[in-house]
Amino acid sequence: MPPAPAPPRYHQVSIEEVGTPLSQVTFVVVDLETTGGSPKDCAITEIGAVKVRGGQVLGEFQTLVDPGHEIPPYISVLTGITSSMVAAAPRIGSVLPAFLEFARGAVLVAHNAPFDLGFLKAACAGSGIAWPAAASVDTAVLARRLLSRDEVPNCKLGTLAPFFSATTSPTHRALDDARATVDVLHGLFERLGPLGVTTLEELTGLTRQIDPERRRKRHLADDVPHGPGVYLFRGPREEPLYVGTSTDLRSRVRSYFSSSEQRSRITEMVALAQRIDTIPCAHALEAAVRELRLIAEHKPRYNRRSRFPERALWVRLTEEPFPRLSVVRRVRPDAGVFLGPFPDRRAADAAVAAVHESLPLRQCTARLSPRTPTSACVLAGMGRCGAPCTGAQSVVEYADVAAVFAAAVTHDPRPLVAPLLARVEHLAAEERYEDAAVLRDRVAVLVRALRRRQRLESLAAVPELVLARPDGDGGWELSVVRFGRLVSAGCTPRGTTVRSVLGTLLATAEMLPNTDGTPTTSVDETELVLRWLEKPGTRLVQLTGTLASPAPGTGAFSGFLSQVEAGRTGQDPFADSRSLGTRARPERIASPA
Template sequence: MQGTLDELGTPLSRVTFVVFDLETTGGSPAEHAITEIGAVKVRGGEVLGEFATLVDPGMPIPPFISVLTGITDAMVVTAPPISSVLPSFLEFIRGATLVAHNSPFDMGFIKAACADLGYPPPPGTVVDTADLARRMLTRDEVPNCKLPTLARFFRSTHEPRHRALSDARATVDVLHGLLERAGSLGVHTLEELTGFVRMPTPEQRRKRHLADTVPASPGVYVFEDARGEALYIGKSGNLRARVRSYFTASETRRRIREMIGLAERVRTIVCATGLEAEVRELRLIAEAKPRYNRRSRSPERAVWLKLTNEPFPRLSIVREVRDDGAAYLGPFGGSRAAEDARAALHEAFPLRRCTERLGPRRSRPACSLAEIGRCGAPCEGRESPEAYAVHAERARRAMEDDVSEVFEAAWARIQRLSAGQRYEEAAAERDRLAAFVRAAARMQRLRGVTRIPHLVAAAPAFDGGWELHVIRYGRLAAAGVMPRGAHPAPYVDALVATAETVVPGPGPTPAAVAEETECILRWLESPGVRLVQAEPGWSMPVRSAAPLKARLDQVYRSLDRSSPREGRPLG
């Protein structure tokens, strides 16, 4: 029986599309607001109408957003609020199929505005031109699927410049180019287009057999190419289900789809527990450095702040922890954070900043810091090693145990700068203090467990048994499972006897990278975990950095909630 035209679907040439774009004050619909809406209505390649308006966000526009978009607070002062704009926009898009580039971002703000004002969200499927481009274009054609890149590829007559209407017009050209490409792939109706977006790629379908032999157990999986080189490493509580998901339409990441095209096998490492899988994943990524993993690839690049061990110690930024008697703070994610933490320490303690090695018999002319009282000039012999050692010991105590002296010195300076309306300098001082306090809080938390030579802990398993872990100096030494109803002593003794022998090294993380120890800490702090064996020493300093870190974090959260006409608080 021959089908009707209705059964064939709606031809793309007859579909009314509304291509829209938003500009906002930030990336979170819960904390930020819309500043501009631009939309273009098209059908059959013809523009039917346009919609464009600025929107008063009801909050200050951050300076970097103003630099990016050109939209300033002055421009939106007289603009209508979203409560006035949204009804007109919803009327403009009625009956049309919405299109946006990276649609989850734009639709998140539209749905949040609808929820706040009591409107139902726009119905129907939203076509995402970024997602279409990832499926239709190859890496050889475009290096990425950003809107400016695609606009150049399809020779758009409109240049995206982070303004809503111009970006919407450019997206129209990209959409038309993608629809032409879709036609060559057999996509001619709206229903076929939306189905095409949900389909796995031919490469994903062809490689599905790689998941056939994967066990349904917790562990680590390694995608390998024809030469056996690791392409991507991950972990899961159910290896089979996780690996199979890479060959379905739910996997839309372009780099992962590219990785699947190169993969020839999946190697699995079955683990006794989820924690063991998480730790093994970190270790394997650090060792193999797979090209498609983005995190944890280079733990050796961690940065440390070191108080040197010499007659006149100084603060130095290093990438290696040595057994030299020096004090270390870290690890930091980058040199910038380490430099900020060093500046906070220099604010509190008159430590020298010169890099020459000094001693009682070696001197050099003093720098300007000595003239303004920021250094005791040990280089000229004005300060003896014994007097200078007092400053160094205070700095060491601040780095390892009690951060209050640094906090009080920096906070006092922040208040003075704020009182003098020197807000930018106060904000910079606040950021330096935050870098120091956060690093100290992290290190104190790590050292609480890395100083313990031996610890055994258990957590309830889903089947009624127990997960057992042996932890030595913050490193996972063994993992096992005890079945339900079994006597624990034989299982614990056997696990301890076969556990890895861990020889600690220097520094706050003597046996494992900080990420591994943090995984272990999260597990130890999870509900239901019980200590089975533990040597003494798990403690935190009485005046730890954690409460001060919480106070600073609250300050940063308040910055996003400050009202349009009020100053941004510093503390």
């Protein structure tokens, strides 16, 4: 017997590719008559609506509405609706439920939609009725996009209806105008075919404001594939203009040529773009890492984030007999203790100020020698420094103070932070709330930096680990990480074991030349890997070395950070405009005897 034919294979295409065909969309074309032009002090006098789908009329809705007050004479002359005609009509609160039921699940259409929909929304709000979330189309805007001045002098309904040979003439009565708008809508739909607009999603995008030059460049996205990856816009000289990432490259890149993208700098970038390169990736983590590396390498002019990782700031405890804190841009192995990175100078200065509140570290910039005493500065007289410059504090005694900061950075911040929190409570108890808030926010900056540094260092110290996350379709997303750097990525489809492809991933993984303490990658990349590792569902497949957080770490201060975050109320917690000079700070904590 001949073999049975193979069952047909079905491919699920995306909504972006298919969308909702216009022939399958139900439209409710609505028109209102009102007592004036503003819903703030005017009311609806008539509602007319026509429901259509696929060119066929499915139903009509029409009713007069009692506005609750006299209709102005000039409105009666315009519409033919008088106060006596609406005297026995229902009020808007009784009409709205019936209209909303008639329009349920449909796309609302109106000529000059902000006017009609604005009145309907205001009426719902005044009646305590929730306005449904529904798409809308404005035929006036659509006509401006599709018709030229040579065809029609303006886009008024009275002009468009005869142009499209509408069967009903607009008469400033709601149902007649709605019927005329239906014919105008269908006439405009005939103009959409040559433009390739066949879905509701494309129609709603067309009715929004969009630069024609941007729309003409939509062909640049024709060859962009689906799936996760990185995209790179290139300019006239092949220079990288912008680098981005997405879990669906095709959908994301196409959005740059639609009205959903309104950023002015991106509009300028798209106008310059001549080509789009894409790098498909195994999963979202690989895409994010590649994006980060490409931005750091090319520094595209239209990217704002991660362009200059070398400009990150660090707080360094210097290597000298009497170490001090300084803010630097480079981390050098064996050149002291480093805390960071910090996003800007204000955050770094806030962390330094918090440390100085807790520890009597010297703040002078001169290099001190234990064999050459000098005179003391004002900080020594204020009790804010142990005055090692005068010989009052030995190298060993000063080292004990500096060791508190070093221990806080590596594993135990309690001796550094706990006195600061006690000081915050003391200031609040004395009703010195501004000083308490300043100190609290500086401590929050310090604790966040300590937590971030400890978590990243623990990951960066692991020689190798293999991570797996479910892809949502029965397979797994795999990542090989060495010393905090992503060196290989892959996927295993449904029905394939992780071990069956792990050997290939490990064999083809990037080899790292330096593992002697020199950072192998940027802090931002290690943080991306850490976030992926800590997502629910991530599995640790294989580990070489030890992955562990330092003890006791910053866990004891989680409640404090949560309280600070909850009290931010949308404001910058570090937005303290006062100087960080000595006199502007709260009093230093007295060192224990």
